Amino acid sequence: MEELLNELKEKFSSVVIEVQEKDYPTLICKRNGFVDFIKYLKEEKGFKYLIDLCGVDYLNYPKKNFEERFKVVYHLYNLDTKVLLRLKVRIPEEDCWHHSVTPLWRTADFFERECYDMFGIKFKGHPNLKRVLMPDDWEGHPLRKDYPLYLEEEQEWETYKKIAQKYKR
Amino acid sequence: MATYLEINKKQVNGEKWEEPFYLNMGPQHPSTHGVLRLFLELEGETIVNCTPIIGYLHRGVEKLGENLNYNQAIVLSDRLDYIASAANNTAFALAFEKLMNLEVPRRAKLLRTIACEMARICNHLLWLATHALDIGAMTVFLYCFRDREWLLNIYEKICGARLTHTYVRVGGVRQDFTQEIIDDLYKFTEEFPSRIYDYETLIDVNRIWLKRTKGIAVVPPEDAINLGLTGPCLRGSGVYYDVRKFRPYDAYGEVNFVVPTGKNGDTYDRYRVRMEELRQSNFIIRQCLDKLPETEGEPVLAENAPDLLMPEKIKKPEPKPVPKKGVIFRGADVPVVPPGEAFAAIESPKGELSVYVVSDGSNKPWRLRVRTPSFVHISAIPYMAKNHMIADLVAIIGTLDIVLGDSDR
Numbered sequence: 001m002e003e004l005l006n007e008l009k010e011k012f013s014s015v016v017i018e019v020q021e022k023d024y025p026t027l028i029c030k031r032n033g034f035v036d037f038i039k040y041l042k043e044e045k046g047f048k049y050l051i052d053l054c055g056v057d058y059l060n061y062p063k064k065n066f067e068e069r070f071k072v073v074y075h076l077y078n079l080d081t082k083v084l085l086r087l088k089v090r091i092p093e094e095d096c097w098h099h100s101v102t103p104l105w106r107t108a109d110f111f112e113r114e115c116y117d118m119f120g121i122k123f124k125g126h127p128n129l130k131r132v133l134m135p136d137d138w139e140g141h142p143l144r145k146d147y148p149l150y151l152e153e154e155q156e157w158e159t160y161k162k163i164a165q166k167y168k169r
Numbered sequence: 170m171a172t173y174l175e176i177n178k179k180q181v182n183g184e185k186w187e188e189p190f191y192l193n194m195g196p197q198h199p200s201t202h203g204v205l206r207l208f209l210e211l212e213g214e215t216i217v218n219c220t221p222i223i224g225y226l227h228r229g230v231e232k233l234g235e236n237l238n239y240n241q242a243i244v245l246s247d248r249l250d251y252i253a254s255a256a257n258n259t260a261f262a263l264a265f266e267k268l269m270n271l272e273v274p275r276r277a278k279l280l281r282t283i284a285c286e287m288a289r290i291c292n293h294l295l296w297l298a299t300h301a302l303d304i305g306a307m308t309v310f311l312y313c314f315r316d317r318e319w320l321l322n323i324y325e326k327i328c329g330a331r332l333t334h335t336y337v338r339v340g341g342v343r344q345d346f347t348q349e350i351i352d353d354l355y356k357f358t359e360e361f362p363s364r365i366y367d368y369e370t371l372i373d374v375n376r377i378w379l380k381r382t383k384g385i386a387v388v389p390p391e392d393a394i395n396l397g398l399t400g401p402c403l404r405g406s407g408v409y410y411d412v413r414k415f416r417p418y419d420a421y422g423e424v425n426f427v428v429p430t431g432k433n434g435d436t437y438d439r440y441r442v443r444m445e446e447l448r449q450s451n452f453i454i455r456q457c458l459d460k461l462p463e464t465e466g467e468p469v470l471a472e473n474a475p476d477l478l479m480p481e482k483i484k485k486p487e488p489k490p491v492p493k494k495g496v497i498f499r500g501a502d503v504p505v506v507p508p509g510e511a512f513a514a515i516e517s518p519k520g521e522l523s524v525y526v527v528s529d530g531s532n533k534p535w536r537l538r539v540r541t542p543s544f545v546h547i548s549a550i551p552y553m554a555k556n557h558m559i560a561d562l563v564a565i566i567g568t569l570d571i572v573l574g575d576s577d578r
Contacts, residue, residue, distance in 0.1 A: 023267060023511055048394050049410075051514065052523055052540040062529050063508065073525065073538075075512060079394070079408070082415055086512070107397025110548040118231075133224040133577060142232055149236055 001025065001083065004045070012037050024075075026086040034089055035099045038074070042104055047076040047085060050101070053111035055091075055119040059145040069093040070119060074101075091121055100125035118143035135159070189217060192559075196225050200303045200563045203573030205547065207562070214558050219551045223544075226577040234537035239265045239339055239506070240475060242537060247333035249541060250575040252295050253288035255281075256517040258337035260539075263418055263513035264524040265339045269506055271471045275420075276464035277341035279457045282420040283354070284327070284336055285515075286450040286457075290361070291320050292518035292570075293443050293450075300440075300567035301372060304381045309371050316364050319357060326350050340474025351458060358455045365447050382437040386553040386565045389434060396549040399542055400520030401446065402569060405431035405439035412516040424456045436568040443570075506530060519543060519570050543569075543576035 005025055009016050015037045020026040029037060041047040052075040059069055068090035076085045091098055100123035101108045112123045113132040120141040123129055131138060137159060140147055195206040204225035210218035230249065234242040242265075246257040259281055266273060273281075298313035321331045327350055328336040328343060336343055372378045388398065393406040403410055411428045413421040429445035431438030508530040514523035520542025527536040546569040553565050 022509065050397060051521065052525060052538070054525060054538040054540070056527055056536045056538075061535065075523070075525070079410055084416075084512075105397065106395050106552065107545055107548065110544060114544075131224075133227045135224070142229065149232065 004083070008041075012040070022086070024084045024086050026088060028088050028090070031089055031091070031098060035101065035104075038076075038087070038101060039104060041076060041085070046078045046080050047083075049077040049079055050105045050107055050111075051075040051077050051084075053101075053108055053115065055115045055121055055143070057119060057143065057145045066090055067092070070096065070121060072098055072115065072121065096120060097122040097124055099123070102126050117141070120144070194559075194562070196222075200566060202299065202566060202571055205566070205571070205573055205576075207550070209559070209562075211559070216554050216557055216559065216562065219554045219562075221547050221550050223547060223573065223577055226573045228578065230578040231537055231539065234534055236533065238532045239269075239534065242534065243338065244335050246539075247335055248574060249539065249578060250292075250517065250519065250522075250543070250572050251332050252572060253292040253518045254333050255284040255288040255336055256292075256515060257522065258335060259285055259419065260513060260515045260517065260522045260524050262337045262339050263515065264511050264526045267511035267513055268509065268526055268528055269339070269475070271340045271474065273341050273419075273471055274464075274467050274469060276345070276461070276467040277469045277471075278420040279460055279464065280342045280346060280469060281337055282424070283346075283454050283457045284342070285419070286453045287320055287324065289450045289518040290447060291317055293447050294320075296443065296518075296567075296570045297368060297440075300564075300570075301378075303563045303567045304378065306372055306375070306378060309368060312364075312368060312371070316361070323350060323353050323357065326353065338470065338474065340471035341469050343470075345469050346461070351461065354454060354458055358451050358458070361451050362448060365444060365451075369444060379437065381561075381564055382440060382568075383435060384433075385436040385557065385561050386568060387433060387435045388549075388553065392552070393434065396552060397545040398520070398549060399545070400516065400518070400570075401439055401442045402520065402546060404429065405442045406434035407432055412514050412521055416514065418513070418515060420457060420460075421453075423460075424453050426453050436564055439568050506532065517542060519572070519575065520546065539578060541575045541578065543571040543573070544578075546571050547576050 005019050008027065009019060012033070015029050015033045016027050017030060018028040020028065054073050056071045056073060057069065058064055058071060070091040070093065072089045072091060074087040076087065077083070089098060098121055100112055102112060103125065110132060112126050113130060115121055116123060116129055117131040117134055118141055130136065134142065138157070190211045192209045192211055193206065194209055196204040206222040206225070208220040208222060209216055228248070230245050234245055237245070243258055243261045246261045247254040249257050294313040294317040298310040301309035324334055325331050327346065328334040388396070388406050390406045390408045393403050393408060398406070399410070407430050409428060409430055414428055426449045429442050429449070431442050506528050508528050510525070510527045512523065512525045514521055522542060523540045525538040526534050529535040550565065550569070554562050557565070
């Protein structure tokens with residue numbers, strides 16, 4: 001375990017910023033060169049199984065020690081050595097995009113679409129980046145912290161208002 | 170490609186159409202198990218391309234979870250996979266306990282394991298019933314629902330609810346089993362293996378069943394991992410991976426069971442894996458029941474478990490009398506939820522269900538991420554359905570065992 005982390009830190013010193021020991025070993029990575037890094041993990045180190053990919057919004061998070069607003073969190077698993085690894089990539093708000101890993105894992109397809117849907121993080125290289133859970137013409141990204149939980153009646157979703165008007169009795 | 174709406178309009182108006190034939194399957198289709206919509210591109214009756222469209226049941230569980238406290242968020246988990254809600258409760262509770270550093274009493278662990286395995290049997294029975302009904306075997310449906318009713322009645326005795334039982338709580342379970350429930354469960358575990366044999370005699374070597382399932386939707390092991398399949402769908406392809414064995418939680422570390430795997434990775438193998446899992450679940454429940462007398466009289470909720478209504482401010486714990494066994498409402502002292510993050514995964518009946526929670530130190534989660542198996546399995550439908558007939562698509566949806574409440578969140 002220690003060896004693996006040290007090796008990764010040495011080999012990809014330009015990508016891995018920090019190694020943290022939490023409930024699972026956590027690597028904080030840079031966006032540049034991330035795809036090469038995760039490809040190395042998948043093909044050379046046997047982390048073949050992508051458990052989860054999700055975004056986190058850190059707007060106004062108390063005691064935040066970094067500047068960027070978003071994080072994309074990966075959970076990778078090695079089926080042979082039973083090691084779970086967590087990767088984090090920080091995404092700034094004004095430059096809100098990340099590299100897609102869909103060419104490596106088909107399962108990342110829906111995860112990335114959901115991440116785009118909920119946080120507005122664009123994944124470069126994704127073949128079909130559309131909303132997956134919300135309707136196609138929805139405005140805004142619901143899981144951002146500045147998105148309200150509910151709206152007053154006048155501000156409701158336009159399409160819904162039209163439909164409601166149409167079928168009003 | 171033209172949008173779905175345009176294509177449908179043209180087809181309805183009878184205009185000349187030289188592109189392939191497009192067909193909407195769902196969202197109101199009885200064999201899509203909910204509101205799944207599949208947009209099919211057909212050539213004759215063969216599926217060339219298939220686009221799953223989901224989100225019709227989106228309730229914003231993740232957003233709601235950020236605005237409720239930890240105990241209230243568990244209630245949301247019932248509504249994800251409403252067929253096996255005990256398993257969902259456990260996933261949420263495990264993540265929160267990891268965050269709060271709570272130690273769950275051993276009796277609560279055993280009770281949770283029993284509840285989870287009962288959920289697995291319930292889920293697999295419902296799956297077998299509907300899957301067989303989709304393919305055309307009506308009798309199995311009635312047999313399965315008879316036995317599922319038995320378990321639901323036991324659930325009703327345990328916690329008063331049949332489907333959405335918030336039985337598992339942060340720090341343990343809500344209340345202890347009575348002797349009546351334990352007797353009922355003993356009776357169930359005695360009799361259930363013979364019932365599994367009954368189902369197998371109905372369809373195991375049935376010629377129609379074999380024709381409809383053998384060689385349908387074959388997934389090689391490498392592709393299964395790449396597609397992110399988990400649970401019986403992954404094990405049907407011959408990959409040995411089970412969270413209960415690989416990262417044991419609750420009482421799974423101390424019970425014996427076998428993880429069945431398939432060989433060919435087709436629909437029939439996935440069916441065999443699930444039938445074998447029914448037997449193993451029954452065996453696990455039996456072992457846990459045998460271990461229950463060792464922990465007789467232990468509390469079922471951790472001492473410092475959070476109150477149901479977690480107040481915003483932390484009260485100082487006052488010395489109070491030792492609570493009686495089975496008391497639900499404890500003192501109002503809240504353990505400090507430290508800022509940080511936790512990841513917990515369980516083997517839910519449908520696959521791996523993982524919860525990733527980020528805390529900022531308040532009584533509400535900052536971010537609550539749920540990775541549900543159905544969501545990932547639906548994304549695998551285009552791969553599996555390619556070059557199959559429409560009738561096989563029904564079998565594929567059935568074999569993946571999807572629930573749309575689980576996938577849309």
